[in-house]
Amino acid sequence: MSNLRTTAIEGTDDKGLDAHLIVDRGTFRLDIELTAAPGDVVALLGPNGAGKTTALRALAGLVHLTDGHLRLDGAELDRTPPESRPVGVVFQDYLLFPHLTALDNVGFGPRCQGATKAESRAIAAEWLDRMGLAEHAGAKPRRLSGGQAQRVAVARALATRPRLLLLDEPLAALDARTRLDVRAQLRRHLAEFEAVAVLVTHDPLDAMVLADRLVVIEQGTIVQEGTPADIARHPRTDYIAQLVGLNLYKGRADGHTVTLDTGPLITTTEDLQGEVFVAFPPSAVTLFRDRPTGASARNLWHCEVAGLETHGDQIRADLTGELPLAADLTTPAAAELDLHQGASVWATVKATQTHSYPA
Template sequence: MPKNPGTVPDAAAEGLDAHLVVDRGSFRLDVALTAAPGDVVALLGPNGAGKTTALRALAGLAPLAGGHLRLDGVDLRRTPPESRPVGVVFQDYLLFPHLTALDNVAFGPRCRGAGKAEARAQAAEWLDRMGLAGHAAAKPRRLSGGQAQRVALARALATRPRLLLLDEPLAALDARTRLEVRAQLRRHLAAFEAVAVLVTHDPLDAMVLADRLVVVEQGRIVQEGTPSDIARHPRTEYIAQLVGLNLYRGQADGHTVLLDAGPAVSTTEDLSGPAFVAFPPGAVTLYRDRPTGSSARNLWRCEVAGLETHGDQIRAELTGELALAADLTTVAAAELDLHPGATVWAAVKATQTHAYPA
C-alpha cells in the first residue's frame, strides 16, 4: 500500500475514516463518512447534492479544502489517485475501446506492477468469476450493457482495492438488464472484504445493495442509517418522496400531531414535542362527498391538482386542507370521476399513520 513519508498506518483503524470538505465556487461539500471492511455504503441525494463530488474526493480527483481522508489508518490526502488502493466503476464504465475484455481487466494489475502474463491470468480469473470467460476476447463494442458493467467491475476489483467506488453503476442499463445485474452486483459486493461506496439516485439500488444509506442534500448529510430505518423514519421531503411516503412535521400532544402545515393528524403513537408523521399514499381513501360512516379519524377536504400513472395504479396529487399523494386503482379513479380541479375528501385511519420524534 502506498504510504506518505512519515505516515504510519494504525492497525486498529481498518476501513474508511473520512471528513470530506470540498469547495467548488458557491457550493461546499462537508460530509463525514466512516465504514468498516465489508460495509457497503450508499450515498443518496437529489441532483447537485454533492454525491459525485464526494466520490471524486475519495478517489483523489477532487482536492480537499479541509477535513481528512484515512483508509486502513493511512492518510491519503497527499497520495496521487493512481497510487491509492481505490477501485472505481464509472457510470459509463470507461472501458478502453481498443482493448479486449481480458486486457481491459488486466490493465489495473499491470499498472500496479504485475507482469503481462500474471496480469492476464488474474484478469481471466476475474472474468470467470463474473461469468464472462467466454467473452475474454471481445472488445467493448461487442458487449451488452450488462456485460460491459461486469467487465468494469472486474477491472476495478482486479487491483484488490481497499476501497471500491461505484458511480451510478446501473444507470446505463435498461430495466430488464438492470434487474439481473443488480442481483449479480449484490452477490459480488457481499463477498467484497473491503469498503464499498455506492452513489445512486435510485432508491431500489440503494436498498438492495447497501448496508447503510447516507442521504446528502446541499452538500450536507441530512440522514443516515440502515435502509429499513430510513424507509420507516424519513426526515426530509426528499427522503419521503424517495421511499414513497407522505411526510409532515408538527407538534405532538398524546395521540395527536398538530402539523406545521395546518391541520392535526391522529396517530396510534403517544408522543410529546416536535414530531414527524408519515403515511403511504396507499393508506389514503378518497370520496367525492364527505363520508358519514367512515371510521377514519383523519379527514380533509382537498382538490385534485394532478393525476399520473404510478405502476399499475393512479397517483392523485392533492392540495387543500393538506397537500398529499393518494394511490388508487384505475377503476376507483374512474368511478370517482377524478380530474384536476375536482373536490374530494381524503381519509386516513390513525392505525395507518406512523409518528416519531423529530
C-alpha cells in the same frame, strides 16, 4: 476465499474508511463525515447538486480537499495522487478501453501494478469467470451488451484489489431487465467484498438492495444516515420521504393528536409529546367525491386534485387543499371517481396506517 483477496494495510489497527470531506467550490460547500468498516457498503443518496459526485471524486483524489482528512486503513491519502491510491472506480458509462478485449480491460490494472502479462491475464480470467463472462474474454466492448460491459467494468475495478471501491451510478445506463440481473450479481459480489464500498445512486431500490447503510446528502451536508430499513421507516426530510414513497409532515404531538406546522390535525396510534414527524404511504389514502358519513377513518381532509400520473400499475393523485398529499388508487377506482385535475375530493387515512416518531 479467492487468492485475489488482500488484507488491510499491515501495521495499523485503523481498518476501513475515516474521512471528513470539506470541499469549497465557489458558492457550494461540501462538508460531510464518512466512516465505514471493511465489508461495509455505504450508499450516498441525495437530489441533484447535493454533493454526492463531489464526495466520490474527493475520495478518488480527483477533487482536492479544502480541509478535513481522508484516511484508509490508517493511511493518510489526502495528498496521495489518484493513481497511487488503493481505490477502484466503477463509472456509470463503463469507460472501458474500446481497443482492448474484455480480458485485457480487466488485466489493465494488475499490469499497471507490476504484474507480468501472464499474471495479469490470469487474474483477469479468474474475475471474468466469477462474473460469468469467461466466454466473452476475447470480445471488445462494442460486442458486449450493456449488462456485460458493466460487469467487465466491475471486474476491472476489483482486479486491482482495492481497499476502497467507488461505484458511480453503476446501473443507471442499463434497461430495466438488465438492471435487475446486474443488481443481483453486484449484490453478491459486494457481499463478498472485504474492503469498503461507497455507492452513489439516485435509485432508492439500488440503495436499499445493495447498501448496508445509507447516507443522505442535501446541499453539501448529511441530513440523515442509518440502515435502509430505519431510513425507510423514519424519513426526516421531504426528499427522503419522496424517495421511499411516503407522505411526511412535521408537527407537535399531544398524546394521539398531532397539530401540523401547517395547521391541520392528524390522529395517530402512537402516544407522544413534543415535536414529531408523521408519515403514511399513498396507498393508505382513501378518496371520496362527497364527504363520507360512515367512514371509520379518524383523519379526513377536503382536497383538490392537482395532477394525476401513472405510478407502476396504479394512478397517483397529487392533492392540494387542507393537507397536501399523494394518494394511490387503481385505474378503475380513479375512473369510477371521475378524477381529473381540479376535481374536489375528500381524503381519509386511518390512524392505524399512520406512523409518528420524535423529530
